Amino acid sequence: MTMTRAPAAQAGLNKYDTGKPCKNGHRAMRYTQSGTCEGCLRASQQRAQAVHAAGAPERAARKQFALHVVSVAERVPDAQLGSLQTMAEALLSCRFPSLAGLVEFRCNPRPCKAVSGTIQATFLVHVEDRQAFHGLCDNALRAASMIDAHGLAARMESVQ
Numbered sequence: 758m759t760m761t762r763a764p765a766a767q768a769g770l771n772k773y774d775t776g777k778p779c780k781n782g783h784r785a786m787r788y789t790q791s792g793t794c795e796g797c798l799r800a801s802q803q804r805a806q807a808v809h810a811a812g813a814p815e816r817a818a819r820k821q822f823a824l825h826v827v828s829v830a831e832r833v834p835d836a837q838l839g840s841l842q843t844m845a846e847a848l849l850s851c852r853f854p855s856l857a858g859l860v861e862f863r864c865n866p867r868p869c870k871a872v873s874g875t876i877q878a879t880f881l882v883h884v885e886d887r888q889a890f891h892g893l894c895d896n897a898l899r900a901a902s903m904i905d906a907h908g909l910a911a912r913m914e915s916v917q
């Protein structure tokens with residue numbers, strides 16, 4: 758039995774059949790309360806689900822980021838701070854390619870002077886890269902101190 762919304766409401770029906778397709782071409786029942794077609798409602802629920810599902814990988818990646826990325830303090834040569842920051846950022850981009858540009862990969866350096874020529878700086882690092890990154894900083898320090906030693910030797914020679 759086909760009817761319009763008002764009589765359906767008067768009859769206390771929760772859905773009614775107009776006998777005509779909706780503006781989107783659905784031949785479906787309408788909800789008395791809103792006049793919405795069941796087909797339209799289903800379509801909009803499916804769209805909402807698709808949007809939600811599309812955001813799921815990003816939400817998962819953000820969760821992993823929050824769980825596994827730590828800030829570590831390393832003593833590094835002054836001159837290497839920039840390249841080590843870039844290195845730390847690159848390591849995070851490899852771990853979380855989908856978050857590049859969405860999440861801050863770079864820790865505010867807040868460097869503080871330690872021994873001359875070196876600074877203590879904070880980096881964001883994935884826990885599994887912590888060891889490797891520490892190694893990079895160590896190598897940078899060792900290389901810098903070798904250069905210093907050479908420079909010192911050269912200076913001592915020139916004094917003699």
Ligand SMILES: [Zn+2]
Nearest residue numbers: 779783794797
């Ligand atoms: Zn419809």
